[in-house]
Amino acid sequence: MENINKDYMQIEGWGVDADPENDPTYPMKHRTNEEHKGYHWERSEQQPALVEILHSNERPNLSAVFGTSAPPKGLSGMIRRYAFRYSEGSFAHWIPLIMADRVNVIEGIIDDLKRGRFPNIWAEKGLKARWKYDKKKIFQNIGAGTLLISGVAGFLFWKINTIKA
Amino acid sequence: MRAMNYRGPQRVRIEDKPMPEILHPEDAIVRVTRSCICGSDLHLYNGNVPDTRVGMTFGHEFIGVVEEIGSEVHKLKVGDNVLVPFNIACGKCAFCKQGLYGNCHESNPEATAVGGIFGYSHTAGGYNGGQAEYVRVPYANFGPTVIPEGMDPDDAVLLTDVVPTGYQAAEMGGIQKGDTVVVFGAGPVGIMAARCAWLFGAARVIIIDHIEYRLEFAKNYAKCEAYNFKSMNDPVVFIKKETDWLGADVVIDAVGAEAEGSAMQSITGRKMLLQAGSATALHWAINSVKKGGIVSIVGVYGPTSNLVPIGNVVNKGLTIRANQASVKRLLPKLIEHVKNGTLKPKGLITHRIPLEAIADAYRIFSDKLDNCIKPVLIPSTAKY
Numbered sequence: 232m233e234n235i236n237k238d239y240m241q242i243e244g245w246g247v248d249a250d251p252e253n254d255p256t257y258p259m260k261h262r263t264n265e266e267h268k269g270y271h272w273e274r275s276e277q278q279p280a281l282v283e284i285l286h287s288n289e290r291p292n293l294s295a296v297f298g299t300s301a302p303p304k305g306l307s308g309m310i311r312r313y314a315f316r317y318s319e320g321s322f323a324h325w326i327p328l329i330m331a332d333r334v335n336v337i338e339g340i341i342d343d344l345k346r347g348r349f350p351n352i353w354a355e356k357g358l359k360a361r362w363k364y365d366k367k368k369i370f371q372n373i374g375a376g377t378l379l380i381s382g383v384a385g386f387l388f389w390k391i392n393t394i395k396a
Numbered sequence: 397m398r399a400m401n402y403r404g405p406q407r408v409r410i411e412d413k414p415m416p417e418i419l420h421p422e423d424a425i426v427r428v429t430r431s432c433i434c435g436s437d438l439h440l441y442n443g444n445v446p447d448t449r450v451g452m453t454f455g456h457e458f459i460g461v462v463e464e465i466g467s468e469v470h471k472l473k474v475g476d477n478v479l480v481p482f483n484i485a486c487g488k489c490a491f492c493k494q495g496l497y498g499n500c501h502e503s504n505p506e507a508t509a510v511g512g513i514f515g516y517s518h519t520a521g522g523y524n525g526g527q528a529e530y531v532r533v534p535y536a537n538f539g540p541t542v543i544p545e546g547m548d549p550d551d552a553v554l555l556t557d558v559v560p561t562g563y564q565a566a567e568m569g570g571i572q573k574g575d576t577v578v579v580f581g582a583g584p585v586g587i588m589a590a591r592c593a594w595l596f597g598a599a600r601v602i603i604i605d606h607i608e609y610r611l612e613f614a615k616n617y618a619k620c621e622a623y624n625f626k627s628m629n630d631p632v633v634f635i636k637k638e639t640d641w642l643g644a645d646v647v648i649d650a651v652g653a654e655a656e657g658s659a660m661q662s663i664t665g666r667k668m669l670l671q672a673g674s675a676t677a678l679h680w681a682i683n684s685v686k687k688g689g690i691v692s693i694v695g696v697y698g699p700t701s702n703l704v705p706i707g708n709v710v711n712k713g714l715t716i717r718a719n720q721a722s723v724k725r726l727l728p729k730l731i732e733h734v735k736n737g738t739l740k741p742k743g744l745i746t747h748r749i750p751l752e753a754i755a756d757a758y759r760i761f762s763d764k765l766d767n768c769i770k771p772v773l774i775p776s777t778a779k780y
C-alpha cells in the first residue's frame with residue numbers, strides 16, 4: 232500500500248520528539264525498521280505444495296516453507312476449508328477448526344477400524360502410568376463414572392415409571 | 397521409523413510412520429537422539445489448540461545427528477551433532493533480520509500471529525515434530541546449531557526451548573538490580589525463569605505453584621522462595637503483603653492456558669473453551685505487580701481471547717511484554733552460561749523414558765506424577 236501523504240516530513244513538528252531510546256521492544260528486537268519496506272525481502276525458494284495447504288487470508292501466499300504432516304481430508308477437511316475463509320481475528324475461523332478437530336478424532340477411529348486395528352484407549356491415555364503412580368484418581372474416575380451412569384439410569388427408570396403411571 | 401502419533405485429546409501412541417523426506421533444498425533430515433515433552437505440548441495433548449490434526453507427530457525440543465541435507469544446505473554437513481531451536485525461522489525476513497526468530501514470516505502459512513514451530517499443530521505450520529526417530533528440519537542453514545564439543549546432550553536438549561524461554565521471561569521483565577520478581581508456575585520454564593532472574597540482579601525471587609514437590613524442587617534449584625497458592629486465601633493479597641503492600645516490580649507468567657486456581661477461569665477456559673485457555677495466572681500477575689511495573693508472559697495461550705483485567709493494566713500503567721522465545725538470538729549467550737557452569741539445565745531432568753512409552757510419558761508429565769519435572773524421551777535410534 233502506498234503512503235498517500237508523501238510530504239509527511241513537512242508536517243509542522245514532524246519528528247521533534249523522536250527518541251530512539253524509547254523502544255519497549257529492546258532487547259527482543261534489534262530494530263532496523265526493515266518492515267517499513269513492506270513484504271519485499273529476499274525469500275527462500277518456494278516449497279512446492281504437493282499436498283493441499285490451507286493459508287491464512289491475512290497473507291497473500293504460502294510461506295516459503297511449511298509442514299505437510301496431515302493435509303485436510305474428509306468431513307473435518309471440509310470444515311477446515313470453510314474455517315480458512317475467515318481471518319485469524321474471527322471466531323468463525325477458530326470455532327469450526329476446534330469442531331473439525333473433534334470430528335477428526337472420530338475419523339481417526341474409523342480409519343483405525345478400517346485398517347483392522349482397534350485403538351487401545353487405555354494404552355493411548357497412558358493409564359498404565361496413572362495406575363502405577365495414582366491409583367486413587369483411577370478409582371475416583373470409576374466412582375464418578377458409576378455415579379453418573381447410575382444417576383442417568385435411575386432418572387430414566389423414574390421417567391419410565393412416571394410415564395407409565 | 398517410529399514416531400508419536402496424536403489420536404485425539406489425551407490419546408497418543410507410538411507407531412510406524414514413513415521416513416521424513418527433503419521437501420525443500422534448504423531442508424535437513426535429523427536422526428533424533430533426545431527429545432522432550434514440554435508444557436506447551438500439554439495444550440495440544442488436551443486438544444486445546446485449534447487445528448491439531450489426528451495423525452501428526454508432536455515434539456519441538458530435540459537434538460540429533462544430521463543424516464541428509466538438501467542441495468542448498470551449506471552450513472551443516474552429514475554427521476553433525478545439532479541442537480534445533482523450537483522455532484522454525486528463515487533468518488531472512490524482516491522479523492528474523494531484527495532478531496525476532498520466534499516470529500518468522502516465512503515458516504507458517506496457516507497463521508500470521510505465530511511463526512512455525514516443530515510438531516505444534518497446523519496453527520503453527522503443520523510440521524511433524526521430534527518425538528520420533530527422524531525429523532525434517534527446514535531452513536537448515538539457519539536454525540540448527542552444532543552442539544559444542546564436550547557439551548552434555550541433556551544440557552543441549554534443554555537449550556532448544558526451556559533455557560532460552562526461562563531466560564527470555566526474565567529478560568523481558570526488564571529486571572533491575574534490587575527488584576522483587578514473582579514467577580507464577582514452577583514447571584521447567586518457571587523454574588528456569590526464577591533461576592535466570594538472579595542473573596539480571598533481582599534481590600528477591602518468589603515462585604508460586606500448587607504442587608508441593610515442584611515448589612520444593614524450585615526452592616533448591618533456583619535458590620528462591622516458594623509458596624503454594626492453595627494455602628493462600630488470595631494470592632494477590634499474599635504478594636501485596638509480602639512486598640510491603642506495593643506489589644512486585646516484575647511478575648512472570650510461566651503457566652499459560654492450563655492454569656488452575658479459579659473455577660470460573662477453568663470452566664470457561666479449559667472445559668467450555670469459551671476462552672483461549674484459563675488465564676488465572678495472568679490475571680493474578682496483572683493484579684499483583686506494582687504500579688508502573690512489568691508483566692512478562694511466556695505462558696502460552698490459544699488464538700482467540702482471554703478474560704484478563706485490562707482496565708487495571710491501563711490504570712496501573714503496566715508494561716506487558718511477551719513472546720515465543722527467540723532461541724537462536726539467545727543461544728550464543730546461553731551456551732556460554734552453560735559452558736562456564738552459570739546455568740546447569742540438565743538438573744531439571746527427572747525422567748528418561750523410551751520413546752516407545754510415549755503415552756505413559758505424556759500421562760506422567762501431564763498429571764505431574766512420580767515427582768516429574770522434565771521428561772526426556774530416548775528413541776531406540778539414539779546411539780549415545
Ligand SMILES: NC(=O)c1ccc[n+]([C@@H]2O[C@H](COP(=O)([O-])OP(=O)(O)OC[C@H]3O[C@@H](n4cnc5c(N)ncnc54)[C@H](O)[C@@H]3O)[C@@H](O)[C@H]2O)c1
Binds near residue numbers: 580653676
Ligand atoms: N513462550 C515460549 O516460548 C514458551 C516456550 C516453552 C513453554 N512455554 C509455556 O510456558 C508454560 C510453562 O511450561 P512448562 O513446561 O513449565 O509447563 P508445566 O505444565 O510443567 O508447568 C506449569 C506449572 O504451572 C502450575 N500452575 C497451574 N496453575 C497455576 C497458577 N494459577 N499459578 C501458578 N502456577 C500454576 C502447574 O502446577 C505447573 O507446575 C506453558 O504455558 C508453556 O506452553 C512457552
Ligand SMILES: [Zn+2]
Binds near residue numbers: 456457557558
Ligand atoms: Zn517447549
Ligand SMILES: [Zn+2]
Binds near residue numbers: 485489490500
Ligand atoms: Zn524469517
